[in-house]
Amino acid sequence: MDEFDIETPATPDLEDPVLIEGLPGVGHVGKLAAEHLLEEFDGELVRRVYSEHFPPQVTVDEGRTELASAEVHAIRDADRDLLVLTGDHQAGDGPGHYRLADAYLDVADEFGVERIYALGGVPTGELVDEPDVVGAATTDGFIDDLEDVGVEFRENEPAGGIVGVSGLLLGLGERRGYEAACLMGETSGYLVDPKSARAVLEVLQQAVDFDVGYDALEDRAEEMEEVVKRIRQMEQSAAPSEEDLRYIG
Amino acid sequence: MDEFDIETPATPDLEDPVLIEGLPGVGHVGKLAAEHLLEEFDGELVRRVYSEHFPPQVTVDEGRTELASAEVHAIRDADRDLLVLTGDHQAGDGPGHYRLADAYLDVADEFGVERIYALGGVPTGELVDEPDVVGAATTDGFIDDLEDVGVEFRENEPAGGIVGVSGLLLGLGERRGYEAACLMGETSGYLVDPKSARAVLEVLQQAVDFDVGYDALEDRAEEMEEVVKRIRQMEQSAAPSEEDLRYIG
């Protein structure tokens, strides 16, 4: 294998597509949101990216192995053509993050993408009933558009900047002429958070102009509500350790 | 030295050989199993792989030093020709894992290998009397074959996937057209485990169709039984710390 090995199972013509990224991160918000789109719509795998910058690992699902990769699916049955970038891994080394982000932007190039949406979560440190969606973007025009659909732009948030592929899709994307934004759902940071993923998608569907149902995500949110209820009961009797809360789901 | 330096002491003609990998890992199960084959059969060193991706280290045996390397031996006195990959080291960096696995697959290429067996252990967290062998493979056909000889394929196991060279022999191997499987003997994860290695080999010899004795491995297993007995006695009087258990052997 070379540094990158990119499969191209299909290259459909897309009309003015946007790229939507949802890789693992805080509360798995971005990943849940992107995967929800792939469940609700009829996606076609168009690119699969293998790289030595991913962890040296295969995942196992009912005995079948799969080499670490990222996938790009094309969705053409939404009101707007979408490219959805998902996967289980970030890069394992610093320069690898830059090179993977560049590889993803090459895919965006090939399909004529102009706007990029990176989806993720922003940790609040406590359980959030009605998560807001915090934004960051590469242009003032994009910020205005997103404010119109309810995204909040805050002075010093997220304080530590945006790290990993999401951040670099904006940073490197801007240098290559894309308009890019990151939509971050508020989330405790302790739990897998489908409610926050829904909040992000509700904003996204207005911004991008497509229509999607939330039943599956709602089910997962209700399961998590149960977990949250049990945690709140525990909090009333005794403060749970941070460990108890770490990514239950 | 270049990135890789591969010695080729011999290149015998092999008939339909399978590649068997046993490098260091959980319970040293894979390494014990592969080394047992080299003790029981008459192996010929065919390749030695040096690389700057190995730790910067020589081992010392009675004063003689040996540079970190991996070895491939050909076995032709079993009922089936075998190539056995052994060594003391995994790669020291992420991309190095990918590149070493590729170097090993190049060797498999040269000898016309079609099927690859990566051997290892899967940690259970407790002492196991009769270890099962858990599997993962790149094709459904290979899974069927292995189920026939008693390998278990479980829904979410191993949960963290398969990491390191074993994982990549499957992941990269599949991309290069090999059928590859990982056979993982259940093992506590705390002790060097010859019994688990034997369980793996018993499955392997049925799958590959060769015949091997287990006396040497049996002796080592009995030594470990003694260690286990002492640990169980300790457990009855007082719980041993995890440190007491870590790789005694």
Added chain:
Amino acid sequence: MDEFDIETPATPDLEDPVLIEGLPGVGHVGKLAAEHLLEEFDGELVRRVYSEHFPPQVTVDEGRTELASAEVHAIRDADRDLLVLTGDHQAGDGPGHYRLADAYLDVADEFGVERIYALGGVPTGELVDEPDVVGAATTDGFIDDLEDVGVEFRENEPAGGIVGVSGLLLGLGERRGYEAACLMGETSGYLVDPKSARAVLEVLQQAVDFDVGYDALEDRAEEMEEVVKRIRQMEQSAAPSEEDLRYIG
């Protein structure tokens, strides 16, 4: 993006400029000092350096993102032409430090720089009322010049040498024919220290021969004095934990 991506918004003619570096480090002394020059004088951005050796990150300021970079500004309204190197990041990997320092020295080359001043802090472990400025330099002549303006050169200080870009601007700079010095203001190591930054600048302005006001830095120093006062009160009642002191500011 390649390993480096360097924007060149302007290339003004400078007369005998000196390069002044102030990147993040102990007490943020160097960064505060360099940024103060950019506030007081009329700087023009001449180079912006992007690199995969920076952390994979964008900063966010009121919603607008900016890819990790370092900036070089030219100042021509001081008594002496200055090039000021600032930024929010050190390299993320060892060879990356060398390569970034080389990239910065290339910029110094282009503008005909002969002397380089790296600014920073040296940790004392306790609050310092009147910080001295400790120096290190590549030539005895430069040491003499700096001793004349009050810089202290001590036998074994800093004991651990100078690490990161500051150190390499001296080490690599010397090999490329520059005279280079590091000016390190004494600082506790626990607090952002504008007073130490002022001490460094007061020495620098004599050495380089320019004139600058300190009102803005004075204001920040007074804010920190308040913090220090509260800490001293705390010290009288109870010793604060090291954590309480870590980079308050």
Added chain:
Amino acid sequence: MDEFDIETPATPDLEDPVLIEGLPGVGHVGKLAAEHLLEEFDGELVRRVYSEHFPPQVTVDEGRTELASAEVHAIRDADRDLLVLTGDHQAGDGPGHYRLADAYLDVADEFGVERIYALGGVPTGELVDEPDVVGAATTDGFIDDLEDVGVEFRENEPAGGIVGVSGLLLGLGERRGYEAACLMGETSGYLVDPKSARAVLEVLQQAVDFDVGYDALEDRAEEMEEVVKRIRQMEQSAAPSEEDLRYIG
């Protein structure tokens, strides 16, 4: 700077020189021993090796900075021509260790070296009154020669092999046709140990056939004896923590 930058201040003709390496390591035994040779004999700097694989750092000595490097001196006033490799740093990354060791072997090549001696310490965990010298070598002939001058070759020692440049001078050296040995003085591992360094040199001078005085090393050993005495007194009153003992000197 490229990956390596090697200065060649002199290239004297040497007669059958041996390479002696003494870089930082356990008890600083190798470094003390190699530096003692440079103090006692009249060495000439022949090569200075800079590399991005060293830590990004300058050392500071009375205000003068020096970029991380390794030095090779030629000694021609001993009974045997010597090349002595010293420095303050090991590599900062795994492949860097391999590449630096290769660069050092290139220097050995240029001067026609046939035998290499890597000097170091082997930790015993307790204070040693009369340190033995433990050996490891690339050939049985070399082992025989060293046994003749009192070097001990033990079955499983050092258990963890030999790590870093010392190990690779043997491992890579062997592959390039050198005979190479590592001489390791027993040492507690807690203290800088000039006595162990002397033990190593006494063996080395017999093996290589040169004559050297030990006054300077004796003085340092006596200073350390004082430290050891105080520690033994402390041990009688109360067991000192490991921290108290870590590299006092």
